[in-house]
Amino acid sequence: MSTRTASLEIVPSGKALGADVRGLDISRGISEETFQEILEAWYRHLVLRFRDQDITDQQLVEFALRFGSLHHAAGSEYGGKPEELHEAVELISNIVKNGKPIGALAAGEATWHTDMSMYEVPASATLLYGDEIPPSGGNTRFTNLCLAYDELDEELRSLVEGRRSIHDAAYLASGGVRPGYEAVTDKSQGPGARHPVVRTHPHSRRKALYLGRMGNGYIEGLSVEESDRVLEQLWAHMTQPRFIWEQEWRKGDLIVWDNRCVAHSRGAFDPEARRLMRRVTVMDA
Numbered sequence: 001m002s003t004r005t006a007s008l009e010i011v012p013s014g015k016a017l018g019a020d021v022r023g024l025d026i027s028r029g030i031s032e033e034t035f036q037e038i039l040e041a042w043y044r045h046l047v048l049r050f051r052d053q054d055i056t057d058q059q060l061v062e063f064a065l066r067f068g069s070l071h072h073a074a075g076s077e078y079g080g081k082p083e084e085l086h087e088a089v090e091l092i093s094n095i096v097k098n099g100k101p102i103g104a105l106a107a108g109e110a111t112w113h114t115d116m117s118m119y120e121v122p123a124s125a126t127l128l129y130g131d132e133i134p135p136s137g138g139n140t141r142f143t144n145l146c147l148a149y150d151e152l153d154e155e156l157r158s159l160v161e162g163r164r165s166i167h168d169a170a171y172l173a174s175g176g177v178r179p180g181y182e183a184v185t186d187k188s189q190g191p192g193a194r195h196p197v198v199r200t201h202p203h204s205r206r207k208a209l210y211l212g213r214m215g216n217g218y219i220e221g222l223s224v225e226e227s228d229r230v231l232e233q234l235w236a237h238m239t240q241p242r243f244i245w246e247q248e249w250r251k252g253d254l255i256v257w258d259n260r261c262v263a264h265s266r267g268a269f270d271p272e273a274r275r276l277m278r279r280v281t282v283m284d285a
């Protein structure tokens with residue numbers, strides 16, 4: 001059922017997470033009172049969608065700043081990045097200019113992950129805005145990791161509670177080795193931040209599973225074989241359809257998700273089609 005606050009209508013997706021926020025034109029600025037309503041809806045639904053927005057880089061950055069300080073955009077490896085792009089904005093795109101991709105992720109599938117978790121200070125919010133959307137494919141899926149934690153079986157829960165895992169930094173989402181890193185031969189010694197496998201959300205106080213990227217990572221204190229087995233079970237559990245909501249993009253959609261309690265993945269799309277998204281990430285601090 002949708003709820004109406006003083007200025008907004010919040011329409012839940014009907015799935016395990018996700019809601020539309022209606023009645024807001026972000027380009028016109030947001031009052032403190034309205035922003036508090038947005039935050040409350042975000043803590044409740046974990047992913048918010050604002051449709052039919054038409055925003056500049058500056059307006060996207062200003063909205064992101066309401067959620068906290070910004071992560072510095074990586075971006076430097078994408079040689080075709082337009083010079084006029086705001087320094088906090090990254091492009092997620094398969095578009096190639098002068099022989100170089102202008103953004104990250106190309107057109108292939110992006111496996112399940114949470115953003116920036118290879119850093120000591122990972123991302124809380126990610127804001128992703130759709131400028132150009134392919135005719136089909138490229139949907140983004142989100143899974144509710146509070147619910148996944150609540151429904152974890154007792155044996156697995158007691159195995160991971162209180163442990164930390166390595167959020168691998170050596171590999172790119174595409175599977176290749178990140179520039180400046182070496183291939184990992186022993187996962188238990190690999191590079192990347194160590195974070196608790198179960199974390200408590202600072203606002204909702206709900207516990208959530210927190211892992212880096214499917215297929216990577218290592219749970220401290222277990223043998224590599226056992227860690228692989230447990231991580232495989234956790235990801236299989238976390239990505240069951242009952243925990244998931246899938247975003248089918250329209251131009252002008254702005255999505256804000258909470259990496260502290262949500263993992264996401266993206267489907268492949270026709271590499272001949274164009275997909276262009278602008279992204280800003282907020283530091284979890």
Ligand code: OGA
Nearest residue numbers: 092115128139140266279
């Ligand atoms: C990201 C991401 C998915 C997408 O920007 O962090 O995973 O749908 N994007 O582009």
Ligand code: MN
Nearest residue numbers: 113114115264
């Ligand atoms: Mn991501």
